[in-house]
Amino acid sequence: MKIAVLGTGYVGLSTGVCLSEIGHRVTCIDINEQKIQQLNQGISPIYEPGLEKLLASNMEAGRLRFTTSLSEGITGAEIIIIAVGTPQADDGAADLSYLEQAAKDLSPNLVQGSIVVIKSTVPVGTNDSIKKLIESYTGFKIHMISNPEFLRQGSAIQDTMKADRIIIGSENKEMAEKVKAMYRPLDVPVIVTSTRSAEMIKYASNAFLATKISFINEIANLSEAVGADVEDVAKGMGMDKRIGKAFLKAGIGYGGSCFPKDVKALLHTAGQMGMNFGLLKETIAINEFQRELLLKKAVKRFGDLQGKKIAILGLAFKPETDDMREAPSINLAIALSKLGADTVAYDPVATENAKKIMGDTIKYANSIDEAITGADAVFLVTEWDIFKKHNLLAILEKMKQPIIFDGRNCLQEEKIKACRKIEYYPVGKPAIIIG
Template structure:
């Protein structure tokens, strides 16, 4: 099939590249000329494992093109994929300005029968607004469908090519058949539904996963007070098929481009129909507070943080991505600086993106993990990069001025810590906190 993908962010670029890899003729469109120039030269504006290689493969095969010319791309395509950003407004609502502008441009360019497939995450009712807008600007038959994405940054290609399910929401039978044909090579698990339900499925899915994360973090906080180990608790919960083991890893909370934005948007969607979504509000509140446990534990160890040097390992909101949107590191570092601490930070990939969003704060950015940790009063691990997990704790101890370690992602084990002198705090593992790592001995009967 001939596809035009409008928007080359995470969703648009990965979707377009993967559809081309399935044998479709794909043109990716973006207004930013620098981004298109970069992509044409084989460079990738985002960090996503395997994406650069897949772009080269399909560009060389002639199945993948990049352009700023939306009109030409739309005219050539059977299916137009809307993957434009819908960032949050100050009140938490989704900003639909960009997607509506793109929809109008598409409408003005169509010259025949087309399908507009929305992959952007949009509030319930948005696709109806898109349809009304399109019909105002063209007499050509255009079918509208909502096909939300469920990819995760860091594993986006794998998630796109091997999805758990595909959701297709449309009231147009011909468009439905065409979209089934497009997606069948990916999975047999295709759910057909109306547009509004498809829009809600995306929000409901992300809100539920965010709820699991906040729930296990609350359990972790209780574990620290009662002497239980959250990793064992989560393991025991995960064996229950009704619960499952995913998203039950305690830490410093979720971040990124989806969960924070989508939970706030769903709260606003509920509010617009006079429903107070108390549960989701609590999920957001718990997630925000969780990241400050790092500060509280540092103060437990060091007392007044003024003048103390704190090393930060990890700026991205998760490993295998350079995305720093709503990363916990922002608020943690800002809070440290407000307390008078000196901050040295390192991330394998995301440092430059982080700098752009924190220009006004005095942070020392380091080229290596060792440089960040050297002579620091404490080290805080905020992202579970493999590099950090594989670094010798003996080396880390030798780099630090004092052996204080806050493990915000529970990446170190008792075995790794056994021969060290760390004052160590993790999340929900009290038997390993404060340098006391011995398990309670089993009683003999």
């Protein structure tokens, strides 16, 4: 099939690359000229494991192209996928301005009966309103399909190629079949629903996962207070098939480009319908509390952080991505700097993006060693593998004081217990103080 994808961000690019990998001829379109230039040289503008390799092979095979020209990308396309951003507006709602602009931009290139698919996460009713908007520009009917995306950054390729399910929201069976056919080589279960149900499935899924995280975080705080170990609690809970072990990892809260904004957007929708979705309010409140946890623990331990050298390990909102959107490290770094701490951060891939957000609020190191040397405390913020695998004794030796606040419970307890001198403060379980 000939397919056009609008937006070459984490979702659009991963989708475009994967669709070309399964044999389609894909043209990815973006308004960002720099991104398109980079992509045309085979360079991925984002860090996503496995992406660049597939990008190169599919470009070489002539199945994948990049352009800023809508007419070039859309003319003759059997399916047009929109994957532009839908960030959070000031009132918590989803900001649909990029989507509306994309709808306007693509309209002159459509023909009667074109199939336009919205992959961006959009509030219930958006597919209907964008269909009307496009038809007001074209003057003829088009088909609108909701096809929300569930990939996770850091495993986007794997998640697309081996998705748990594909949701197709359509009021027209024949058109749903066409989109289904596009995905057929993936051999993934497909559920066809109404467009409104498809839109709701996406928000309900993300809100549920965020709530699961906040739930285990609140259990973690309670476990800490009563002397239980949240890791054991989560293991014991997760083995119950009705609960499942995923998303039961206690820590300093969820972040990223999806959960925070999607939970707020769903809450906003509920408000518009006159509903008080108190559960979601609590999910958000717990997450905000959790983001300050390491700081509170450090203030309790040191009293005053003025002049203390704090090493932050990990800036990205999660491992295997360079995405800094809503990363818990941001609030933490800003708060540490306000309290007068001398803060140095290291992240294997997200530093350049972090600098764009935090500027010189903190210092940035080029290695773990550079960040931790002379530190009064380490804050483990993102559970990158290299932090887990790094020689703990070597870290402690280089620090001024061997104090670690582990916001992701990612260091192994046996290794900590084998140290001669350490103060280790995890989340939701007893601190380990030796020496």
